Each structure stands twice: as C-alpha cells, then as structure tokens.
Amino acid sequence: xxxxxxxxxxxxxxxxxxxxxxxxxxxxxxxxxxxxxxxxxxxxxxxxxxxxxxxxxxxxxxxxxxxxxxxxxxxxxxxxxxxxxxxxxxxxxxxxxxxxxxxxxxxxxxxxxxxxxxxxxxxxxxxx
Amino acid sequence: xxxxxxxxxxxxxxxxxxxxxxxxxxxxxxxxxxxxxxxxxxxxxxxxxxxxxxxxxxxxxxxxxxxxxxxxxxxxxxxxxxxxxxxxxxxxxxxxxxxxxxxxxxxxxxxxxxxxxxxxxxxxxxxxxxxxxxxxxxxxxxxxxxxxxxxxxxxxxxxxxxxxxxxxxxxxxxxxxxxxxxxxxxxxxxxxxx
Numbered sequence: 282x283x284x285x286x287x288x289x290x291x292x293x294x295x296x297x298x299x300x301x302x303x304x305x306x307x308x309x310x311x312x313x314x315x316x317x318x319x320x321x322x323x324x325x326x327x328x329x330x331x332x333x334x335x336x337x338x339x340x341x342x343x344x345x346x347x348x349x350x351x352x353x354x355x356x357x358x359x360x361x362x363x364x365x366x367x368x369x370x371x372x373x374x375x376x377x378x379x380x381x382x383x384x385x386x387x388x389x390x391x392x393x394x395x396x397x398x399x400x401x402x403x404x405x406x407x408x409x
Numbered sequence: 410x411x412x413x414x415x416x417x418x419x420x421x422x423x424x425x426x427x428x429x430x431x432x433x434x435x436x437x438x439x440x441x442x443x444x445x446x447x448x449x450x451x452x453x454x455x456x457x458x459x460x461x462x463x464x465x466x467x468x469x470x471x472x473x474x475x476x477x478x479x480x481x482x483x484x485x486x487x488x489x490x491x492x493x494x495x496x497x498x499x500x501x502x503x504x505x506x507x508x509x510x511x512x513x514x515x516x517x518x519x520x521x522x523x524x525x526x527x528x529x530x531x532x533x534x535x536x537x538x539x540x541x542x543x544x545x546x547x548x549x550x551x552x553x554x555x556x557x558x559x560x561x562x563x564x565x566x567x568x569x570x571x572x573x574x575x576x577x578x579x580x581x582x583x584x585x586x587x588x589x590x591x592x593x594x595x596x597x598x599x600x601x602x603x
Contacts, residue, residue: 336565359487360479360569361476361479376601377603380601380602380603382601382602383600398476398572399568399569399572399575400572401572401575
C-alpha cells in the first residue's frame with residue numbers, strides 16, 4: 282500500500298516537472314541577436330533594442346524598429362566611440378569602453394549613422 | 410602662407426617616403442621585431458598628438474589628437490598584454506630605427522610651426538602616417554607574423570587605423586575648406602550611462 286502511494290506520488294511529480302518544463306518562458310525585451318524579429322512581433326508597447334559596439338563595428342549594422350522604441354548603444358570595445366546620425370537626428374556623447382546611451386526613436390525615417398571618431402564605422406536604423 | 414603649405418606637405422611626404430623606405434629595407438621581420446615596430450609606431454603617433462594638444466587651439470585638431478592619445482594607448486596596452494601572454498619581447502629592427510629617426514625630424518618641423526600652419530601640417534602628417542601604417546601592417550607585418558594570435562591581433566587592429574585615417578582626412582578637409590567637421594547634433598532625448 283505504502284509502495285503504491287510512493288509510486289503515485291512519484292508519477293505525479295514527474296508529470297508536474299514535465300508540464301512546467303514545456304511551459305513557454307515569458308518574452309523578454311529585445312537583445313542584439315534578434316532585433317528585427319522583436320521589431321516585427323505583435324508585442325504591444327515600446328521595445329528597447331540593444332546595439333553593441335565591438336571590434337570597430339555596430340552590431341547589428343542595420344535593423345528596423347517602431348516609432349517609440351528605444352535604441353541603446355553599448356560600447357563593449359576597447360576604445361571610445363559614438364553614434365551620430367548623418368542628419369543629426371540623434372548623437373550620443375563620447376561612449377568610453379563600458380558606457381551606454383539610449384535614444385527614444387520619436388521620429389520616423391531611415392537614419393544612417395556613423396562613429397565620428399572612426400568614420401569607417403557605419404550603420405543604419407529604420408524607424409517605422 | 411605658401412611657404413607654410415610647402416613645409417607641411419613636405420613633412421607629410423617625407424614621413425611617407427621614410428616609412429616606405431623602411432619597409433623596403435626590412436628583411437621579413439621576426440615576431441619580436443613586429444611587436445617592436447607596432448609599439449614604436451603607436452608611441453610616435455601618441456607623441457605627435459601630445460604636441461598637437463600642446464600647440465593647437467583648433468577644436469577638431471584637438472579632438473583628433475586626444476583620440477590618437479586614447480586609442481593608441483589602448484593599442485599599446487593590448488600589445489603589451491599580448492606580448493606577455495606570448496612571451497614575446499619587443500626587439501629592435503631597421504624599420505623601427507627609421508621610424509624613430511623620422512619621428513624626431515617630424516617633431517622638430519612641427520614644433521617650428523604655429524597656429525593654422527601647425528594644424529594643417531599635423532593633419533596632413535596624420536593622413537600620410539596612418540596611410541603608411543595601414544600599408545605596413547597589411548603588406549609587411551601581417552604577412553610576416555608567425556604567431557597566429559599576433560597575426561590575428563594585427564588584422565583586428567587594421568580597421569582602427571583605417572578609422573583614424575578617415576577621421577584625419579575629414580579634419581584635413583575641414584581645415585582646407587574652413588568648415589567645422591564636428592557634429593552639431595543635439596544630445597536632447599539621449600540618456601548616458603557610465
């Protein structure tokens with residue numbers, strides 16, 4: 282009788298574990314690896330998109346976001362950089378290694394931008 | 410005016426020629442010699458930038474110079490760490506000696522200039538110097554580096570030097586046209602975090 286109880290308990294526990302592991306995890310805010318998918322997802326409310334600056338590159342170099350979303354540039358490189366839109370719509374300050382800065386995209390359009398310290402570093406953000 | 414222009418151009422051309430001559434005479438540098446050349450090349454540009462920070466009042470020139478101090482010090486730090494890791498001590502070479510000799514001559518010439526003439530000469534020298542550094546890195550240092558990590562580090566540094574070249578060209582162009590190249594964009598709506 283006791284062993285039957287233990288077996289039932291064990292089976293119940295296994296079932297619980299199986300159910301919880303197959304449950305979907307809550308969606309998180311956008312990370313650099315998948316900015317475009319987050320931009321196109323039907324999630325309501327503004328999203329923060331991270332652009333990592335590393336090895337003399339903006340990553341991602343090109344992506345689309347929605348008006349009202351936020352872009353956060355994080356400098357993970359060994360030297361200082363900035364991000365300045367060609368039309369001057371936005372301009373970060375000098376981002377030393379480890380610094381970050383955010384911009385709320387409150388204007389629609391295509392915004393090519395550069396690091397003015399290293400003008401060979403180019404990227405584009407499209408705000409829809 | 411004409412004399413100053415000639416002087417600044419002469420400095421840039423002389424730098425380019427000497428660096429090229431040094432490359433031609435270089436006999437396949439060893440890894441320790443490559444590290445020695447990289448350290449010297451970086452230090453030369455830091456010293457030139459420090460001179461610019463001392464002499465120039467031009468915003469764009471000073472910004473370029475401060476960037477050269479910061480970026481090349483960062484490269485020196487990385488080179489030092491890599492050298493320790495690989496147990497490679499910087500070694501002397503003919504190329505390194507030529508670089509040092511030329512840097513002394515350039516510094517002497519730049520020191521004799523003032524105001525706009527200095528700014529122009531410094532920017533021209535930065536353009537010529539970085540172009541030659543890029544050529545030397547891609548044609549001499551990377552092909553001759555034996556250690557894979559050293560080769561990879563040199564390859565990784567190339568875009569940084571290219572960025573410096575383009576920035577220096579912009580400053581040079583701005584000085585010639587008399588227009589500022591500094592971004593006038595507003596920082597309104599931006600939130601900075603250290």
